[in-house]
Amino acid sequence: MKWEMLKELERFTPIAELRFVRPSAVGKRMYEAGDGFWITATEKKFGTEGSDRIEFGARGEYLASIFFFQYRRGLEAYFNLEPSMRRYEVLGERFEVCAGIAIGDTLEGIENVLRANHCVFEVSETGQLTDSSIQFRYTEIVWDRYRLLFFDRSKQAKLAGFEYTP
Numbered sequence: 001m002k003w004e005m006l007k008e009l010e011r012f013t014p015i016a017e018l019r020f021v022r023p024s025a026v027g028k029r030m031y032e033a034g035d036g037f038w039i040t041a042t043e044k045k046f047g048t049e050g051s052d053r054i055e056f057g058a059r060g061e062y063l064a065s066i067f068f069f070q071y072r073r074g075l076e077a078y079f080n081l082e083p084s085m086r087r088y089e090v091l092g093e094r095f096e097v098c099a100g101i102a103i104g105d106t107l108e109g110i111e112n113v114l115r116a117n118h119c120v121f122e123v124s125e126t127g128q129l130t131d132s133s134i135q136f137r138y139t140e141i142v143w144d145r146y147r148l149l150f151f152d153r154s155k156q157a158k159l160a161g162f163e164y165t166p
Contacts, residue, residue, distance in 0.1 A: 002033070002034065002035050002037060003037070003068070003095060003097075006033065006037060006066050006164075007066070007164060007166070009063060009066070009166050010063075010166055011062075011063060011064070011165065011166040012042075012045045012057075012062040012063060012064075013062065013063040013166075014060060014061065014062055014063075015031065015039070015041050015060075015061040015062065015063065016060075016061070018031075018033075018039065018063070020033060020034065021033050021039055024038065026038070026075070026079060026081065027079065029041040029042070029043070029061060029064075030079075033066075035091070035092045035093070036068050036069055036070055036091035036092020036093070036161075037066060037067065037068050037092065038066070038067040038068075038069070038075070039063060039065070039066055039067075040063075040064045040065045040066075040067065041061040041062060041063060041064055042061075042062050042064040043059055043060070043061065043062075044056070044057060044058075044059055044060075044062070045057040045062055063166065064165075065163050065164065065165050065166075066163070066164045066165075066166065067161065067162070067163050067164075068092060068097075068103075068161055068162055068164075069091055069092070069160065069161035070090065070091060070092050070093075070094065070103050070104075070160055070161065071088065071089065071090060071091060071160065072084065072086055072088065072089040072091055073088065073151075074149065074151060074160040074161040075091065075161070077137065077138060077151050078137075078138065078149060078161065080128065080137075097146070097148075097159075097162055098146070100113040100117070101113060101148070101159070102159070103159050103160070103161075104158050104159060105158065105159050106155065106156050106157065106158060106159075107123075107139060107141070107150050107154070107155050107156070107157045107158075107159075108155035108156065110141060110148060110159060111123065111141070114141070114143060119143055119144070120143070121141050121142060121143035121144075122141070122142045122143075123139065123140070123141050124139070124140055124142070125137075125138070125139050125140075125153070126138055126139075126140065136153060137151075138150060138151050139151075139152070139153060139157060145164055145165045145166070146162055146163070146164055147162060147163040148162045149161045149162055149163070
C-alpha cells in the first residue's frame with residue numbers, strides 16, 4: 001500500500017528523489033502522489049528554536065508534509081480552493097491511518113481510541129473570516145505527527161483526511 005511507503009519517508013527528502021510525485025495545479029510546492037495523497041514542499045530545510053524558525057541548507061524543494069483526502073471536497077475545503085466540477089470525486093480508498101484509526105471513523109470514536117491508549121491530543125476548530133463573520137472550516141485532532149481533519153462540527157463527524165509530518 002502506498003501509505004506504508006509514504007510514512008517511511010524522512011522529512012526534508014528532496015522532492016527530486018520522489019519519482020512517483022507530479023506537480024499539482026492546486027498550488028506552488030504541492031505535488032500529487034496518487035491515491036488521494038498530496039505532498040507539500042518547503043524551499044529550505046528548517047528547525048525551530050523556541051518560537052524562531054531557523055532555516056539551513058541549500059535552496060531547493062524538500063518534503064514538508066504528507067496529506068490524504070478521501071474526497072476532492074476535503075482537499076478543496078482544507079486548502080480553501082474554489083469548488084470544482086469534480087468536487088465529489090473519490091481520491092482515495094478508506095484505509096487504516098494508524099492502529100485503531102481509519103478514514104471514515106467518527107471524531108468521538110477516535111477520541112475514545114486516543115484516550116484508551118493514554119495519548120495526549122488536542123481538539124480544535126478552524127474558521128475563516130467571510131463577510132465580516134467567522135465561518136466554520138473544519139475540526140481537527142492534533143496528536144503526535146498527525147492532524148486529523150473533520151469537515152463537520154458534530155461528534156459523529158467522519159475522518160475525511162489528515163496531515164502527517166515526517
